[in-house]
Amino acid sequence: MIELKFFYPFSNFLRVTAKFDEEKAVVKTKSLTFEQEFEFRYEQVAEITYQTHVSSSRMSFSFVLLGIFSFIFAVFFNGIYARPWLLQVMRSSYGISAILVLASFIQNRYYYFLDKNKKVLMGMKVTSRNYKSIVDVIELVGMKSGNLRETAFDHPFPDSQPLFELADYDAPNYFHKCQTRFYEEEFIEFDKSMMGTSLSNYGYDQLSSEIYRLKKSSTSWDSLFWAAMVFLIILAGFYRAFDLPRIVFLSITAILVVILVIALVLKYVKREMIAFYDKHDRIVYFTWVTRANKEKVEKIIEFIQSKISAVTKK
Numbered sequence: 559m560i561e562l563k564f565f566y567p568f569s570n571f572l573r574v575t576a577k578f579d580e581e582k583a584v585v586k587t588k589s590l591t592f593e594q595e596f597e598f599r600y601e602q603v604a605e606i607t608y609q610t611h612v613s614s615s616r617m618s619f620s621f622v623l624l625g626i627f628s629f630i631f632a633v634f635f636n637g638i639y640a641r642p643w644l645l646q647v648m649r650s651s652y653g654i655s656a657i658l659v660l661a662s663f664i665q666n667r668y669y670y671f672l673d674k675n676k677k678v679l680m681g682m683k684v685t686s687r688n689y690k691s692i693v694d695v696i697e698l699v700g701m702k703s704g705n706l707r708e709t710a711f712d713h714p715f716p717d718s719q720p721l722f723e724l725a726d727y728d729a730p731n732y733f734h735k736c737q738t739r740f741y742e743e744e745f746i747e748f749d750k751s752m753m754g755t756s757l758s759n760y761g762y763d764q765l766s767s768e769i770y771r772l773k774k775s776s777t778s779w780d781s782l783f784w785a786a787m788v789f790l791i792i793l794a795g796f797y798r799a800f801d802l803p804r805i806v807f808l809s810i811t812a813i814l815v816v817i818l819v820i821a822l823v824l825k826y827v828k829r830e831m832i833a834f835y836d837k838h839d840r841i842v843y844f845t846w847v848t849r850a851n852k853e854k855v856e857k858i859i860e861f862i863q864s865k866i867s868a869v870t871k872k
Contacts, residue, residue, distance in 0.1 A: 560577070561578075562692065562695065568618075582599045583680065606696060609667075612753050627651055628792050629795065665755070711756070723737070743761055746759045763866075765866055769834065776825070779821045
């Protein structure tokens with residue numbers, strides 16, 4: 559038996575214990591707000607995917623903490639400066655919070671077990687201490703599963719030429735880049751940004767015949783708006799806490815205000831997009847339609863619908 563333990567302090571002190579015997583895995587989860595025990599058999603695992611991404615709970619905690627100290631400095635500035643010992647304590651706390659914010663952008667490695675419907679059965683955070691045990695678990699699951707697919711972004715695409723390829727760049731969304739290649743039997747999507755890297759694949763036989771066409775605004779501008787707002791608050795606290803030169807403070811503030819205005823305006827600009835559904839009514843892929851890719855997108859839609867029709871006739 560192989561036992562793995564995981565601890566996620568920023569997710570309500572979540573503790574996960576997973577025991578892997580010869581036939582199945584038993585997983586126990588416990589946090590301040592949640593407790594559960596479940597199991598899955600290795601035959602249920604159809605795919606193992608390897609990803610890196612930041613911890614959203616750790617990032618939220620660090621930004622909230624830094625925002626609190628920034629607010630305190632901005633509102634109680636005179637009282638803090640009147641007490642040198644309190645000023646040093648607050649500066650130290652602010653500095654630690656700033657380090658936590660920067661550290662929250664560090665990406666961690668994860669392995670995920672997926673079933674045939676792309677449902678996540680279990681995720682495992684990789685560390686230097688548990689890497690060998692995780693490799694042993696993957697070998698065990700691979701041997702017992704029978705027909706297991708492993709995907710990893712160090713070699714995301716096969717060597718064969720795709721029939722079609724789409725690339726989408728979304729700078730406001732943490733410099734997100736998406737590459738999608740369409741092959742004879744499946745399409746593969748490779749995503750990379752400051753928030754993480756992931757790889758996903760779908761066979762055309764997993765898709766429904768429904769193609770969703772609509773016009774909507776990009777949520778990336780909302781993300782940029784609130785990121786700029788948070789940094790503006792943090793900058794105000796930094797200006798108060800560490801006597802940042804006024805000209806520097808005003809210059810950075812002006813830049814952030816311009817970003818806020820641009821993001822506020824552009825978040826109401828609607829763009830054309832298409833989305834594909836799977837047979838469980840979940841959107842598994844979408845892309846923006848532009849003048850440059852419109853003809854290619856229509857050819858891709860026609861190709862996918864022909865593949866779905868071929869599967870349906872069987």
